[in-house]
Amino acid sequence: MTHASPDTAVTLDAALSTSLDRAVAQVNSVVLGKPAQIRLAFASILAGGHLLIEDLPGVGKTTLAHALAATLDLSFQRIQFTSDLLPSDIIGVSIFERDRNRFEFHPGPLFAQLLLADEINRATPKTQSALLEAMAEQQVTVDGRSHTLPAPFFVVATQNPLDLAGTYPLPDSQLDRFMLRISLDYPSREAERALLTAPDRQQLISTLAPCMDANQIVALRKHSASVLASPALIDYLQALIGATRAHPEIRVGLSPRAGIALLAAARAHAVLSGRGYCLPEDVQAVFVPVAGHRLTPAGHGSRDRETLARALLTDVAVR
Amino acid sequence: MRLDARQFNLLAIAILVALAAHAPHLPLWIIAAMAFVLGARWLQRARRADLGAVPIWVRLPLTLALPAAVVAQYGNLFGREPGSVLAVGMLVLKFTESEKPRDARAAVTFACFVLMAALLFDQSLVMSGFVALALLPQIILLRALEPRDDLALKPAAATLADLRRGVPQAAFAVLGAAPLALVAFLFLPRLGEPLWGAPSPDQGRTGISDTMTPGGLAELIADDSPAFRVTFDAPAPPPPTQRYWRGLVMYHFDGTEWTHMPSPPVRDASPRFEALSAPLSYEIVLEPTQQRWLFALDLPLAAPNGAYRNAEFTLVNEKPVMDVTPYRVSSALRYRHDTLARHERQLALSLPAGYNPRLRALAAEWRSRYGEDREIVQAALALYNARFSYTLNPPPLGRDSMDDFMFETRSGYCEHFSSSFTFLMRAAGIPARVVVGYQGGYWNALGGYMVVRQSDAHAWSEIWQDGQGWVRVDPTAAVSPERVNLGSRAANAADAPWHGPEWLLALRNQWDIVNQLWNKVVVQFNALHQQNLLAQFGVDHAQWRSLAIALGAGSIVLVTLAMLWALRRDRDPGDAVDRAYRRLNRRLARAGAPRDEAEGPEAYLQRLRQRFPQAAREIEAVFARYVALRYASAQPDPAAARAFAVAVATLRVG
Incomplete structure (x- = not known):
């Protein structure tokens, strides 16, 4: 990887670029017909953010997470969230060790590089916030002692938007912890046919070999952060952010933190497009996943968040 | 650095x-010789660019030949025509040695001077327009001499493309200078006399001369250019039979x-x-004649400023009419002279001895x-009417020309008849x-004025009748009444194919209005008009000083504005990139593929590729430049920004 001055476009090391392409291709071979969503998932990884997949059961949320885990050579844990799940169930507990005569911390499933938090909205808010705090701080504190989470630490959470009985939907402030929120939607006709005729996905995933290790991901993250965002691009980004704050149907627009996330995601998207500089198209590609779950509509009669985010994209001019 | 083929071709065009x-207005042989040198040099460079400039042993004789040619043609080296030939010649000679951009720049500067000199001869709208257009190749060449990003165009194919592409830019530059030119036009102190002195009389239009031979006017009648224009104080012009514009009275016949x-x-009042x-009052705007006489209807009641009336009551200017x-003038159309002086009577009866015996016999x-003079006049007019025909192509006449005409050929035109x-x-x-003088005139109802053309030149007679004085008799009217009633055009229709069809005539008269306006507003703007204009702004009796102050202040304001604009414009190359991109968008929109305003360059390009598959490569290259400038660098490179602007300008879509 070349070390570039902030004024010019950066170039990605060829080997790293090849591994990234292979990794993306491999996930695409498992989750069929969803290249944009897979790209966004990788963007989330490269930008150092967490991913929330919100969709109906059975459209491949978990398959995507599994495919990512199999492709990235990362320690993987899966937590199925339920209403009786306690914070200690995911963080871990301190147990008194008789032979050593002291409390020993036994890390929970949270201590993984890639964590799949399935059906996160089924857990109680208390458990949810334990996870979300860990996501924000990259560490957990148990009995006054801090335990650093492994790096890279990447959470893929899923939630079912329709299943409302007995669930605790994430509050808006918590949603902000996820850099991107995507939905998978039904597969296309051809993709579905391939799913129906091809071997089982789980079986397929078990045959996958990892393409990228933790070091490479760290290097890619560093590279992604150095991607050039020209003044013109920042102009456009600010215009978009400004528009979210001025829109009559939006009560609360994007926060500065959301703006930073938007830029980071756009940079990662540029890397995935093989560029060392951001284009307005990168911002557009990540805008709805970044902003969609962060906007607060003004009230009844407003369009839903994603529609609003999409409308903003067509309203704000690229100069 | 040498001039490349494209720059050299542009230089050739600029000089051409x-x-x-x-x-x-210069002698044909001189122009032809210069065109030959120009062409030869161009061919030499086109065929053998490696030879460089024309060698000194060719250039030196050419340089010496130039003043020799001027002296051969004009007898000296000074004055308007010799000076112009020298200037044009030096310009062409400069071309023979032009190899470097420096030479080309010098040549352009000098070519502009040469163009200006052309206005010393002719300030008509057509010539002024031509000179303004001729500035475009000069500016295009100057731009082509600037070092710039290579357009990857083949030089040989690019000359015409360069010209075509450069025209809007050059026109913009010329128009940009227009306010400054206007300030200079209004405030530059005007001289009462032209600096370049009197041109020699053999140049320019001939008009009516002070001698008349049968056949002498024929050339003039073929000349369709305006002689003068008249605006009457009364709403309507006098009837055609009254439109006799007297110019010269001729007594002497040899x-x-x-x-x-x-x-x-006639000094006495x-x-x-x-x-x-x-009295009928009117204003005449006379085209330059290089002669002193002025024209007026019948008898002018007083002479205008700077002119006098002579014994025949025609008007004579104190100086030749150069502009x-x-x-x-106010004229009386009906009048009565009191007495005929003895010497005048003598002059009006004298005939050369030994000429035209048959005519003398007829007169006797x-x-x-x-018994009555009137009866003799009637008999003569009746004879003309019965036996003669009007033609512009009369057969040749012998020594006794009047005899030949009256008794043999019996066809001719006004000169023959009046003579x-x-x-x-x-x-x-x-x-x-x-x-x-002139007879007739076309009443341009649209412009509210009358235009009298050289083709309206006419000759008629005046006879002395006691109790009436000089009475106009137009024998041509007896032969061809339409010559007087409808004008020379109608009378000469059969002989005069050059007048063209009716619609052309209408067009010509509309064009004449434009010319008249040009004369009025631009050419006639002299020191007096300048004073009048300034007087309206409270500056009475504007002196050189106040004019110079106005000129200086106006120029400073304009130049400052232009500089501010230029500085502002070039402050941020990013602005230039934006401007060029907007221009690109406009052009593509005209080609049918407008950019959605929220569309990024990559997405737009994707659409354009499908819309214009045949130009996809060119479009891609332009967009690559844009993306590189706008998004792949924090600070756009000015040179690359210019290159992008050029690439946008040269892009051909579909």
């Missing part, structure tokens, strides 16, 4: 147009030629004629047959004289 601006002898000014009709000259016979009629009257003892 400067040469062309002088072609109408057998072949009538001659005008200048007669002294008391008229020697009695006006029988209300478009306006003057006001009529004198004895008729023979005057001769006949004198031979019969009636004082008579020839008057040369």
